[in-house]
Amino acid sequence: MDETLASAMTLTLSEEVVDERVRQDAKWGTSFEGRDPNTWLAILMEEVGEAAAEIDPDKLIVELIQVAAVALSWAEHVPTQGRTNQFPEGPTLRLDTMLLGDRARDILQAGGID
Secondary structure, three states, rough: OOHHHHHHHHHHHHHHHHHHHHHHHHHOOOOOOOHHHHHHHHHHHHHHHHHHOOOOOHHHHHHHHHHHHHHHHHHHHHHHHOOOOOOOOHHHHHHHHHHHHHHHHHHHHHHOOO
């Protein structure tokens, strides 16, 4: 894929992520007071699970855009929640998620995917 095409594709996908963020705000609102990192993590992992279960390439792209939009929303709201002790009430959930990430990495490496 040439660089111009790759840049155009990235721009298009970025615009779709922003559009999805707008749809999410319209659906769920923009006040996230009280949404702690564990809640964000649960939302993100739910979206990742939907993407992982999708086999249709067109639907997979939609799910991945939703994953990116949720991650972007979380990143947008981290400064409003403070950056210290992001998982004050759920260190076990954080650890479980880190272990899940490690396991996923092991599976990918075993399959020859780095």
